[in-house]
Amino acid sequence: MKFGVVVFPGSNCDYDAYHVLLNVLNQDSFFLWHKDHDLKGADCVILPGGFSYGDYLRSGAIARFSPLMREVAEFAERGGLVMGICNGFQILMEMGLLPGAMLRNKRLKFLCQFVHLRLEKTETPFTGLGHRGQVLRIPIAHYEGNYFAPAETLEELERGGQVIFRYCDPEGRLGEEANVNGALNSIAGIINRRGNVLGMMPHPERASEAVMGSQDGRLIFESLLKSLK
Amino acid sequence: MIDPKTLADHNLTAQEYESIVRLIGREPNLTELGIFSVMWSEHCCYKSSKVHLRKLPTEGRHVIQGPGENAGVLDIGDGLAVVFKIESHNHPSFIEPFQGAATGVGGILRDIFTMGARPVALLDSLRFGPLGAGRNKAIMEGVVSGISSYGNSIGVPTVGGEAAFDPSYSLNPLVNVFCLGLARQDKIFYARADKPGNQVLYVGSKTGRDGIHGATMASAEFGKETEHKRPNVQVGDPFKEKLLLEACLEVMDRNLIVGIQDMGAAGLTCSTTEIPAKSGLGMSVNLDLVPQREEGMTPYEIMLSESQERMLIVAEKARIEEVKKVFAKWDLDAVVIGEIAADGQLKVAFGGQTVIDVPVEAVINRCPVYDRKYEPPSRPSPELDLEALAQPADLKAAFLRLLASPTVADKEWIFRQYDHMVQTNNILLPGGDAAVLRIKGTAKALAMTLDGNAFLAALDPRIGGKAAVAEACRNLACVGATPLGVTNCLNFGNPEKPEVMWQFKEVIEGMAEACRSFGIPVTGGNVSFYNDTEGASVHPTPVLGVVGLLQDAAKMVTPGFKAGGEVVVLLGRTRPELGGSEYLRTVHGFQEGPCPTLDLAEEIAVQELCREAADKGLLRSAHDVSEGGLAVCLAECAFHSRAQVGCDLDFGEEMRTDALLFGESQSRIVVTSKPEDLDKLLGLARKKRVHAVILGETGGTELIFHHQDREAVRVQVAEAYSAWKDALPEAFKIK
Numbered sequence: 001m002k003f004g005v006v007v008f009p010g011s012n013c014d015y016d017a018y019h020v021l022l023n024v025l026n027q028d029s030f031f032l033w034h035k036d037h038d039l040k041g042a043d044c045v046i047l048p049g050g051f052s053y054g055d056y057l058r059s060g061a062i063a064r065f066s067p068l069m070r071e072v073a074e075f076a077e078r079g080g081l082v083m084g085i086c087n088g089f090q091i092l093m094e095m096g097l098l099p100g101a102m103l104r105n106k107r108l109k110f111l112c113q114f115v116h117l118r119l120e121k122t123e124t125p126f127t128g129l130g131h132r133g134q135v136l137r138i139p140i141a142h143y144e145g146n147y148f149a150p151a152e153t154l155e156e157l158e159r160g161g162q163v164i165f166r167y168c169d170p171e172g173r174l175g176e177e178a179n180v181n182g183a184l185n186s187i188a189g190i191i192n193r194r195g196n197v198l199g200m201m202p203h204p205e206r207a208s209e210a211v212m213g214s215q216d217g218r219l220i221f222e223s224l225l226k227s228l229k
Numbered sequence: 230m231i232d233p234k235t236l237a238d239h240n241l242t243a244q245e246y247e248s249i250v251r252l253i254g255r256e257p258n259l260t261e262l263g264i265f266s267v268m269w270s271e272h273c274c275y276k277s278s279k280v281h282l283r284k285l286p287t288e289g290r291h292v293i294q295g296p297g298e299n300a301g302v303l304d305i306g307d308g309l310a311v312v313f314k315i316e317s318h319n320h321p322s323f324i325e326p327f328q329g330a331a332t333g334v335g336g337i338l339r340d341i342f343t344m345g346a347r348p349v350a351l352l353d354s355l356r357f358g359p360l361g362a363g364r365n366k367a368i369m370e371g372v373v374s375g376i377s378s379y380g381n382s383i384g385v386p387t388v389g390g391e392a393a394f395d396p397s398y399s400l401n402p403l404v405n406v407f408c409l410g411l412a413r414q415d416k417i418f419y420a421r422a423d424k425p426g427n428q429v430l431y432v433g434s435k436t437g438r439d440g441i442h443g444a445t446m447a448s449a450e451f452g453k454e455t456e457h458k459r460p461n462v463q464v465g466d467p468f469k470e471k472l473l474l475e476a477c478l479e480v481m482d483r484n485l486i487v488g489i490q491d492m493g494a495a496g497l498t499c500s501t502t503e504i505p506a507k508s509g510l511g512m513s514v515n516l517d518l519v520p521q522r523e524e525g526m527t528p529y530e531i532m533l534s535e536s537q538e539r540m541l542i543v544a545e546k547a548r549i550e551e552v553k554k555v556f557a558k559w560d561l562d563a564v565v566i567g568e569i570a571a572d573g574q575l576k577v578a579f580g581g582q583t584v585i586d587v588p589v590e591a592v593i594n595r596c597p598v599y600d601r602k603y604e605p606p607s608r609p610s611p612e613l614d615l616e617a618l619a620q621p622a623d624l625k626a627a628f629l630r631l632l633a634s635p636t637v638a639d640k641e642w643i644f645r646q647y648d649h650m651v652q653t654n655n656i657l658l659p660g661g662d663a664a665v666l667r668i669k670g671t672a673k674a675l676a677m678t679l680d681g682n683a684f685l686a687a688l689d690p691r692i693g694g695k696a697a698v699a700e701a702c703r704n705l706a707c708v709g710a711t712p713l714g715v716t717n718c719l720n721f722g723n724p725e726k727p728e729v730m731w732q733f734k735e736v737i738e739g740m741a742e743a744c745r746s747f748g749i750p751v752t753g754g755n756v757s758f759y760n761d762t763e764g765a766s767v768h769p770t771p772v773l774g775v776v777g778l779l780q781d782a783a784k785m786v787t788p789g790f791k792a793g794g795e796v797v798v799l800l801g802r803t804r805p806e807l808g809g810s811e812y813l814r815t816v817h818g819f820q821e822g823p824c825p826t827l828d829l830a831e832e833i834a835v836q837e838l839c840r841e842a843a844d845k846g847l848l849r850s851a852h853d854v855s856e857g858g859l860a861v862c863l864a865e866c867a868f869h870s871r872a873q874v875g876c877d878l879d880f881g882e883e884m885r886t887d888a889l890l891f892g893e894s895q896s897r898i899v900v901t902s903k904p905e906d907l908d909k910l911l912g913l914a915r916k917k918r919v920h921a922v923i924l925g926e927t928g929g930t931e932l933i934f935h936h937q938d939r940e941a942v943r944v945q946v947a948e949a950y951s952a953w954k955d956a957l958p959e960a961f962k963i964k
Contacts, residue, residue: 009560010468012384016653019669035558049651051382054468110377110646141381141648206650211667211782213658 001228004032004042006072006088008063013049013085017205021046024208025221034066043228044081045072047088049141049203059102059144060090069095081125081224082197086142089189089199098192098199099157100149105142106182112141114214115180117188117202118168121161124191125227126198126220135172136165136216138202140180140188145201147183147190154184165189165200231262239266245597252591260529260577260584264592267495267533268502271758274596277724278756281737289750291713298419299340299491301752302412303714305778307671310417312346313409315354315679315718315774317757321462322404326371327378330404331465334379335537337408339491342474343540345418345481346410349652350666351380353390353406354679354718354772355643358399360635360960368402370961375465376406377646382467383474387647388655389664390679393636393856395814397683400762405718405755407679407774411668418481420500421488422508422543422569429501429512429567430549432556433473433539436497437522439463440535469538469561476559477540485548485555492539498532500541501567502575506593514567516579528579543569603734604727613808613822620887625942627816628860629952631891634815637857638956639868657787660869662707662853667782674782676710681772682855684809689824690732690769694739696825696895699832700855701775702747706836707851707898709786709843710777715744717754717773722766724758732769740771746829749775786843788852789869790876793928795849796907797866797876801835801897802920803859805884811856812891825895831919832896838917839898847906847913854897860890860942862899863924864932864949873946878925879935886936901927 003021007014014031021029030040039045052063063069069091076082076097084092092098105111119127119134130136149157157163165188169178179186181201189200204217236246239262249257249265257265271277287295293310294302300314318333334351341348353376358365380387385408440463480486488508490500497519505512516531526534542563544552549565556563570576575592577585621627631637644659656674657665663678680701686693702712719736722729744751760767779785807813808822842848852869854862859880867875880889902910907923914921932949934942 010382010471012382012471012651016651019653023669050384051468051471054382054466054471056468110381110648112381112648112650113645139650141650143381203650206653209653211656212650212653213656 001027001225002041002043003027003029003046004039005029005046005048006032006034006068008034008052008066010052010054011048011050013203013205017046017048017085020205020208020221025225032068034068036068037071039071039075044083044224045075047084047091049086049088052087052091060087060094063091064094073097076197079194079196083126084199085203085205086201089201092197092199097197098190099153100147102144103146103148104144105146110143111180112139114139115202116168116170116178117165118172120163120166124164124195126223127164128223128227130219133172135168135170136219137214138204138207138217140202142201145181145183147187149184157190158185160193162190162193163187164191164198231256239263240270241266245269248597252595253587260532261587263529263533264498264585264587267498268592269596273495273499275756276597277599277601277758278733279598280600281734284737284741285751286741286744287750287752289714289748292750292752293414294752295750296753299343301714301716302344302417303752303776304414308414310412310414311409311675311776312341312344312412313407313716313774313776314340314753315405315407315716315772316340316755317718317720318404318406319401319720319757319760322372322402323368325462326368327375328462328464330372330375331379332463332537333404333406334376335465335467335470336493337406338383338385338470339493341408341410342477343418343489343491344412345416346412347478348385348408348410349654350409350664350677351385351387351406352664352677352679352774353387353404354681355390355392356398356403356770357394358396359394363399365399366961372402372404373643373646379465379467381648383471384651386649386651386655388649388666389659392640392643395768397768401760401767403720403767403770405772407716409677409776416481418489420490420504420507422505422510423487425510425569425571426546427487427543427569428546428549428565429514429569430542430544430552430563431519431566432542432561432563434466434469434536435520435522435562436531436534437536438526438530438534441530441533463535463537465537472559472561473538473540476556476561479555480552485552486542486544488543490541492541494535496533496535502589502592504541504543505569505575506589511570511572511574511589512567513570513576516577518564518566520562520564528577528584601724601730602727603730605731606728615805615807615885618817620885621816624886624890625944628942628944629949631812631815631857631861632864632949632953633956634811635956635960637811637861639954640957642957642961656782657708657785661788662704663710665708665785672781674779674785676705676708676777676779677774678704679772679774680704681770683768683770684820685824686736686771687768687820688809688822690735691739692824692827693769694736694771695743695827695829697771697773698740698743698747699827699895700853701773703836703853703898705775705777706839707786707788707853709784709840710779711840712747712749712775712777715749715751715773715775717751717771718757719754720757720760720767720770720772722761729766736769736771743829746833784843786848786851787869788866789850790866790874790901790927791849791870793874795901795927796904797878797924797927798900798902798910799897799922799924800838800900800914800919802894803882803889803892803897804894805888806892806894807888810858810891810893812858812887825893827895834917834919835896835898838914838919839900842900842910842913847902847910849901849903851898851900854899856893858891858893860934864953866899867932867946868950868953873950874927875929875931875946876925876927877929877933880924886941889936890934890941
């Protein structure tokens with residue numbers, strides 16, 4: 001299976017995702033330069049975390065204009081698998097591939113810490129190996145991860161089963177304390193209606209090796225491998 | 230034309246001016262005066278510290294590059310090297326906390342990648358005034374946000390550090406930033422001109438009027454008018470620096486360049502003189518070609534600007550187009566602004582006229598060196614009369630107050646604002662004794678720490694200097710790592726005061742003795758003098774950055790208790806030493822007292838024992854006893870265990886209970902081991918002649934300390950934990 005990791009100016013988790021895919025999961029993986037026009041035959045495109053263009057404007061607002069993003073949009077339209085992590089999620093929202101926007105965290109501070117996520121849906125290419133209600137321990141690292149969408153959009157997401165991950169406590173319960181950034185409905189990750197574009201704020205690439213303190217993030221990458229087999 | 234006022238504005242003495250005139254053979258013009266003023270500032274040429282810094286050992290079998298370059302370089306095997314350095318950004322952080330701290334991070338990062346290394350870790354040592362007073366809270370909030378904003382954006386994890394609080398830092402916070410990078414030994418770059426005819430390229434951000442005379446500012450005391458100095462602080466752009474980092478590493482990886490120097494303090498002035506000076510050559514530069522952010526800048530302003538995110542590169546003519554292509558790929562300016570010359574002069578043209586023509590050798594190597602007068606303080610600090618000091622009736626209450634004192638309390642409020650996980654190398658999260666990073670593709674791990682106890686240095690600077698080295702190395706021993714090398718940041722008051730100079734000399738001599746005993750070289754560092762505001766100096770604050778290696782990352786030991794039923798052992802000797810302790814400051818409200826003793830041979834034996842026991846797999850946990858003493862150390866072991874395992878301990882020593890629980894005797898480590906490994910551990914201790922005491926067992930949900938058949942403290946781990954955990958968030962009213 002071929003994974004393309006897009007590199008924008010200011011991406012900084014590009015190498016981390018590439019490392020997990022290449023060295024931990026032994027997959028054919030390569031970088032895609034944002035100024036190029038070719039996805040090089042990737043089966044799955046990863047938009048990594050970081051601060052594309054410094055995020056001085058709205059996070060992800062400039063990256064969506066990178067030449068390669070036209071290719072990514074077409075790829076997604078054809079049903080290609082696209083996954084945005086953190087800044088990648090923000091870019092997917094700016095591109096209109098996923099609904100909503102990110103506000104600043106509720107306490108107006110950058111947060112880097114392990115969080116717990118409740119897996120809400122397993123009928124997706126990204127989560128097929130999990131079970132509903134499963135709790136995953138994966139880190140976040142962001143300043144703007146407080147998910148927001150208008151009421152009708154939110155309702156649509158919920159009704160369509162598009163909410164994939166929610167912040168929860170270690171036992172899987174939702175609540176204000178577990179919802180560290182203040183996201184609406186504790187949303188940590190969503191999928192598009194068609195089910196081929198995932199955006200998530202937590203970093204599964206930081207939790208894919210035992211030495212990093214958790215391997216729960218592998219579930220996502222391994223689910224992808226299984227779905228593409 | 231150069232009148233006394235102009236000289237004073239440039240922080241130059243009449244004697245210094247005379248030697249400038251002698252060296253260049255005429256009166257300098259204003260721009261030339263500006264050049265000498267920054268390059269001969271304390272910050273750039275170490276004129277007051279050089280004579281003492283020479284006492285530090287700088288050689289060792291791992292050293293690839295010692296002091297004198299942008300950063301030190303050590304061999305870590307496998308063809309790899311670590312490049313590391315520490316820098317202060319104290320003055321700018323007081324004037325403008327956010328940008329001051331942010332550009333401190335930006336500056337140290339450039340020092341590291343200028344040498345061809347990819348930065349993999351940042352650590353910060355911070356000192357603030359008490360959070361309840363004055364602007365201190367706002368300063369701390371700004372500094373932490375500034376570090377967070379720069380480090381997070383550029384994608385270099387901030388993996389550790391320390392923070393302490395004391396009134397002496399109220400008007401003079403300390404912000405010391407350490408960075409470490411990884412490089413291949415065959416891809417290390419230096420400031421080098423190589424040969425005449427080589428081209429000089431300016432790369433990175435455009436030059437503006439920001440930060441003019443930043444280095445000179447850092448070389449004088451502050452008074453009430455510091456507000457006016459706000460324009461001297463630079464503004465950071467971490468995104469630009471990220472592009473610069475990637476572009477520089479790419480041209481280095483492809484061997485397209487000859488030499489490189491970042492434009493940090495003193496900007497173009499520093500890089501255009503240091504590069505040719507290191508090769509015994511000269512340089513001609515045309516300032517009209519320098520990319521500028523604003524119109525109408527004078528040559529003086531262009532040469533002295535400290536605009537951030539800029540580098541000067543030397544490359545052969547034939548390579549220029551390729552170099553430019555790489556920078557264009559990263560959307561950065563790369564402009565040829567000059568050429569290396571054979572004549573040894575820095576010749577700068579502007580608008581068709583020569584505005585600077587000085588020998589680079591004079592600027593770089595003829596800086597004055599002062600052996601300033603030093604003298605111990607006339608009033609030695611009063612001795613502590615332990616007998617007269619009443620023990621608190623409620624030791625538990627005293628213990629909880631100590632846990633909640635900002636210097637001791639949990640620092641998560643700080644470090645969760647830093648991305649400490651990016652690059653996925655960090656295998657021990659912040660809050661432990663040292664930061665530990667795996668080296669991908671090998672079994673090894675790097676350990677690093679920043680440490681410095683100014684309270685000891687204030688009581689006895691010589692012991693303080695020794696203790697800084699000892700404790701930093703002890704931190705590494707706790708995770709099982711062997712120290713390889715040291716960088717230091719020495720924060721002191723005005724060196725023109727004989728008392729301050731005496732503190733400085735004593736600290737250096739203490740550090741030198743300790744480094745020799747440990748067999749570790751000092752590969753560089755930074756001196757920050759003039760940490761005085763309105764006449765008062767900060768405590769002498771030596772901060773040590775020590776880098777070590779674990780041959781097998783799997784053998785790393787962590788501070789938290791692992792399970793109940795394990796044996797708690799104290800390595801090292803406890804003496805009735807309350808002087809300089811956090812307990813005295815927090816509970817009794819004073820700082821006096823005899824400084825704890827430090828026996829380097831004993832210290833080294835304790836550390837060797839800890840490391841050897843770790844290597845043999847005898848340790849379940851290890852944690853160094855420091856601020857707050859034994860009781861705080863044990864509490865932290867419980868807090869760091871996932872299930873908050875408690876312990877029930879009995880201390881046999883004959884001394885006051887408060888001195889036993891809260892005294893800060895040096896050279897101690899609390900370890901745990903499985904009962905079946907205890908004999909081996911004690912056997913090893915006997916062999917190393919280390920005093921080792923069995924304190925008791927882990928288990929339960931309480932911390933219980935007995936002393937002399939009496940229960941001294943009994944507290945639920947959860948209660949102690951929230952005192953420790955909530956202190957900083959409470960101070961900032963954010964939970």
